[in-house]
Amino acid sequence: MTTPRLVEVTVDNVEDACELKVAKHQRDYVAPVAVSLAEAYVQHDVAWPRLIYAGKKLVGFVMAAFDPDNPTEYYRTYLWRLNIAAKHQKKGYGRFAVEAVLAEARRRDAESVTVSWMPGKHSPGPFYERLGFRPTGEMDEDEIVARIQL
Template structure:
């Protein structure tokens, strides 16, 4: 069995991270890793970016936001981004990444984690619902459906 692990970004892996691409139909639903890293760079106090490795192979990227004082409840503990490389999907790597974010949220004493998605044919909505996220009835600032999972 391949060992899955999260790795912090470094000068040695950032190029590979920026080259990671999701499946083409999903590109309208998730920002690139490069954009995510730019967002993390300008919000270092809340961003929690990690690379997902299966053995020595980079297979994904996940980023959470931990901002317990945010005035908007659903941005306090938030699964901000999930990118699994096109050829590595449907292997459990996305589930692993989300579970790692949930574990980090628990470590930080969060009561829940939120995520948002745009509905559509290639939306990640079914994936998040299978993991236990439930729509809250809220729509975020980008017009996306907000889902929450209790910890």
């Protein structure tokens, strides 16, 4: 695996970001990057969108929300979105992205990070659980909420 790095979204890379595609069977479980960037635009005060590069190659996208005053506790420090390009999965880039979000949360003095997922055959739940997230018993609409303590 080429050492990955996070890069801010800019005018120079936004088109490539919007073209990033997850595996076909995952498309019902995660919004496209373009939708995430639109959400980040309208919630710019809390959204933390980053592109994942391995060398010069775009391999993924991750977005967190840092909103310590949110009335819904599990949205205060939240792993909002993770998209790894289909041909770059199973190479450690997803783990890298989650660990980068956890590091940013620690830098901001958060005590935990939450994530949510839709249950189903191709759900990302097992991936997040392998990284240490544990279901809280809460649901966000039809999604399972999980937390990792920092």
